[in-house]
Amino acid sequence: xxxxxxxxxxxxxxxxxxxxxxxxxxxxxxxxxxxxxxxxxxxxxxxxxxxxxxxxxxxxxxxxxxxxxxxxxxxxxxxxxxxxxxxxxxxxxxxxxxxxxxxxxxxxxxxxxxxxxxxxxxxxxxxxxxxxxxxxxxxxxxxxxxxxxxxxxxxxxxxxxxxxxxxxxxxxxxxxxxxxxxxxxxxxxxxxxxxxxxxxxxxxxxxxxxxxxxxxxxxxxxxxxxxxxxxxxxxxxxxxxxxxxxxxxxxxxxxxxxxxxxxxxxxxxxxxxxxxxxxxxxxx
Numbered sequence: 284x285x286x287x288x289x290x291x292x293x294x295x296x297x298x299x300x301x302x303x304x305x306x307x308x309x310x311x312x313x314x315x316x317x318x319x320x321x322x323x324x325x326x327x328x329x330x331x332x333x334x335x336x337x338x339x340x341x342x343x344x345x346x347x348x349x350x351x352x353x354x355x356x357x358x359x360x361x362x363x364x365x366x367x368x369x370x371x372x373x374x375x376x377x378x379x380x381x382x383x384x385x386x387x388x389x390x391x392x393x394x395x396x397x398x399x400x401x402x403x404x405x406x407x408x409x410x411x412x413x414x415x416x417x418x419x420x421x422x423x424x425x426x427x428x429x430x431x432x433x434x435x436x437x438x439x440x441x442x443x444x445x446x447x448x449x450x451x452x453x454x455x456x457x458x459x460x461x462x463x464x465x466x467x468x469x470x471x472x473x474x475x476x477x478x479x480x481x482x483x484x485x486x487x488x489x490x491x492x493x494x495x496x497x498x499x500x501x502x503x504x505x506x507x508x509x510x511x512x513x514x515x516x517x518x519x520x521x522x523x524x525x526x527x528x529x530x531x532x533x534x535x536x537x538x539x540x541x542x543x544x545x546x547x548x549x550x551x552x553x554x555x556x557x558x559x560x561x562x563x564x565x566x567x
Contacts, residue, residue, distance in 0.1 A: 404564065404565050407564075407565040408563055411561050414561075423563055429563055429564060430563070431443065431563055431564040432562055437487060440566070444473065444484070444559050445468070446488060447461075447498075449555070452553065456499075457550060458552075461556035464556065465558035468560070470560035471501055471558065471559060472500055472501030472558065472559070473558065474501050474502075474511060474514065474559065475500060477518070478518070481541070484500075484535060485535070485537065488557075490537040491555070495536075495548075495552075496536075496554050496555075497534035497535050497548075498535045498554060498557050499533075499534060499555070499556040500533050500534070500535050501559075503531070503532045504532070505529075520542050520544060520545050521543065521546075522536060522543050522545055531547045532549070532550040533545050533546070533547065533548075534547075534554060535557070
C-alpha cells in the first residue's frame with residue numbers, strides 16, 4: 284500500500300533576507316513538514332491485533348484447563364467406581380460369610396437340641412429299666428427294636444395303659460387283686476392327674492354287666508382318700524357324693540358322665556381294672 288503524501292507550501296514574510304537564504308529556509312521547512320505529514324497512521328485492525336491475540340491466548344488456556352479438568356474428573360470417577368466395586372465385593376463376601384456362620388450356628392443349635400432330646404430320652408429309658416430286677420429285653424424290644432409300650436397297652440403322653448376287658452366274671456378282681464395283677468407287670472393301678480387323662484380313660488372304657496360295675500382305679504380310702512403312689516387327691520370326678528364304706532375304693536363307671544363317673548364301692552367287689560406304667564421310650 285503506497286503512502287499518500289501531501290505537500291504544503293508555507294509562505295513567510297521576510298525582511299532583508301536574500302533570495303538564496305529564503306530558498307534554503309523554505310527547503311528546511313518543507314522537509315520538516317513533509318516529515319511530519321508523511322508519518323504513517325496506524326491501521327485500526329493493527330491496533331486490535333494485540334487484544335485479539337490476548338483473548339485467543341486466554342481462550343486457549345481455558346480450553347486446556349477444561350481438558351485437564353475433564354481428565355481429572357474421569358480419573359476420579361474411575362477410581363471412585365473401582366473403590367466402590369471393591370467395597371461392594373467385600374460387603375458381598377462379608378454377607379456370605381455371615382450367612383454361612385448363621386447357618387452353621389443354626390445347624391449346631393439344632394444338633395444340640397436333638398442331642399439333648401436324645402440324652403433325656405436315654406435317661407428316661409434307663410430309669411424305666413432300672414425299675415426291673417431283670418429287664419425283659421425280648422418282651423420290650425422284639426427283634427432288637429424297643430417300643431414305648433408292650434403289646435395290648437395304649438400310649439398316652441408319657442405313660443402306657445392296660446385296660447382289662449375280660450367278659451368272664453372269673454377273671455375279674457377285687458381292688459387289691461387288681462392292683463396285684465398290675466404290679467406283676469411292673470405297673471400299678473392308674474393315677475389320674477388331669478382332665479385330659481380322665482377323658483382319655485373314659486374314651487377307652489366300655490360298659491359291661493350292669494350300672495354298678497366299672498374299672499378299678501388307684502384311689503382308695505381308709506381314713507382319707509389317697510392314690511396308690513402316695514400322692515394327695517387334687518382333682519376329683521365323683522359320680523355322687525354318697526359317703527360310701529369306711530373302707531372304700533374308687534371305680535370308673537363308663538355309663539356315667541365322663542367328668543363325673545367315679546363311684547365309691549366296696550373294695551371287695553370284683554371288677555375290671557386299669558393299669559398304668561411309664562413308657563419305655565419317652566414320646567417327643
